[in-house]
Amino acid sequence: MQQKIFLLLIILSIPFYNIKSEEASYSAADFASQTQKKPLQTVLLLPFSSGNRMVEYCEGFLLALQEIKKKGISVNLQVFDIGSDTDKLPDIFAELYWTDLDVVIGGLSDKQIKAISEFCKKRNTLYVIPFTSKTDEVTKNRFVYQINTPQTHLYKKAAKAFCQHYKNDNILFHAPTEKGNKTDFIQVLQSELKTKGIAYQVIDKEELSNSDLTAYLNSDKNNVLIPSDDGLDALLKLTIPLKAIKQNKTEMSISLFGYPSWQIHSTEFTDDFFRFNALFYSVFYADPMSTKVKFFRNNYHKWFSKDLINTLPKYGLLGYDTGMYFLLTLAQQKQIFSGLQTDFYFERINAQSGFINTNLYLIEFHPDYTITVEQKK
Numbered sequence: 485m486q487q488k489i490f491l492l493l494i495i496l497s498i499p500f501y502n503i504k505s506e507e508a509s510y511s512a513a514d515f516a517s518q519t520q521k522k523p524l525q526t527v528l529l530l531p532f533s534s535g536n537r538m539v540e541y542c543e544g545f546l547l548a549l550q551e552i553k554k555k556g557i558s559v560n561l562q563v564f565d566i567g568s569d570t571d572k573l574p575d576i577f578a579e580l581y582w583t584d585l586d587v588v589i590g591g592l593s594d595k596q597i598k599a600i601s602e603f604c605k606k607r608n609t610l611y612v613i614p615f616t617s618k619t620d621e622v623t624k625n626r627f628v629y630q631i632n633t634p635q636t637h638l639y640k641k642a643a644k645a646f647c648q649h650y651k652n653d654n655i656l657f658h659a660p661t662e663k664g665n666k667t668d669f670i671q672v673l674q675s676e677l678k679t680k681g682i683a684y685q686v687i688d689k690e691e692l693s694n695s696d697l698t699a700y701l702n703s704d705k706n707n708v709l710i711p712s713d714d715g716l717d718a719l720l721k722l723t724i725p726l727k728a729i730k731q732n733k734t735e736m737s738i739s740l741f742g743y744p745s746w747q748i749h750s751t752e753f754t755d756d757f758f759r760f761n762a763l764f765y766s767v768f769y770a771d772p773m774s775t776k777v778k779f780f781r782n783n784y785h786k787w788f789s790k791d792l793i794n795t796l797p798k799y800g801l802l803g804y805d806t807g808m809y810f811l812l813t814l815a816q817q818k819q820i821f822s823g824l825q826t827d828f829y830f831e832r833i834n835a836q837s838g839f840i841n842t843n844l845y846l847i848e849f850h851p852d853y854t855i856t857v858e859q860k861k
Contacts, residue, residue, distance in 0.1 A: 529564050541802055545589075548808045552808070552811050552812070570599050588604050589810070604628075643669075645846055650739075656709045658718070664712030697725045710741045714743035748796055763846060767797075767841065769857060777825075845860075
């Protein structure tokens with residue numbers, strides 16, 4: 485079949501791609517309830533035409549298989565290029581019809597996810613949605629596991645964490661227009677603040693001078709500022725005047741609260757993040773100083789002769805974490821796996837739904853140039 489990706493490089497260079505004819509028996513309703521007797525029948529359905537990030541995800545997954553192999557777990561992996569639409573899926577489903585699948589992973593667009601979910605639901609097969617946070621398929625299929633937390637759930641959890649962390653501070657929103665790409669989060673956060681009786685102020689001026697911003701600051705409290713957009717421009721509009729204020733008023737306590745995408749800009753804004761005690765929330769965070777993360781990066785470069793793409797999340801790490809967690813769990817390995825970029829805490833939304841990952845990190849930069857990571861389960 486043309487759609488199947490034959491990973492010749494992997495087969496030749498990494499001795500863990502295990503192809504066997506036996507079938508594995510597994511019911512998604514009894515997730516992780518059986519010991520492994522046959523190879524885990526695993527399928528990746530990836531739109532490789534969407535760019536190098538899909539290739540990187542697959543490569544990360546293959547490195548997970550390298551570790552899985554060392555633990556004596558047998559896996560029969562099939563990888564398919566599903567293209568950018570759903571045209572290829574019927575033929576792929578037909579090819580998989582007689583295979584007793586354990587887990588299917590992939591799909592990017594809403595149409596792809598819906599089609600794959602329906603296929604897995606009919607077969608009582610575990611379906612992992614690794615990429616998007618915006619699908620509602622998890623509400624319709626009990627066998628779905630969604631890794632990237634839906635925004636509604638993520639925002640509520642981040643808002644509660646914010647209120648707990650900054651409840652005694654002077655809270656300032658910089659929201660000059662309603663066009664900021666994080667206005668949905670701002671609305672959830674402001675609603676949570678009102679519910680808890682915590683005061684806040686909104687700065688609606690687009691360009692802030694030092695005196696404009698100073699008028700809102702409180703010298704007796706920590707001042708936490710939240711932009712309504714996660715872009716570079718919004719960050720610069722705060723950090724430029726704040727640096728001038730901090731230079732003249734060194735005793736002024738100032739913090740920044742922001743968004744997952746700030747990780748991509750952490751190199752450019754490192755000094756500002758430490759200077760202003762920046763904190764951001766995220767489902768995904770890979771500690772650059774972690775020994776395990778460093779080993780993965782080196783191992784990835786060793787096998788594939790390239791570095792991870794600077795995206796959020798990093799798709800190689802996402803592929804690795806996904807492979808390690810689900811294959812270890814399906815194989816009934818008792819040890820707890822802590823992901824390199826995300827952990828997995830799955831909860832059902834309701835009795836008829838699938839599971840969403842509720843993992844949340846709070847990453848905080850401190851003025852003493854240390855970073856702490858708090859995990860909210």
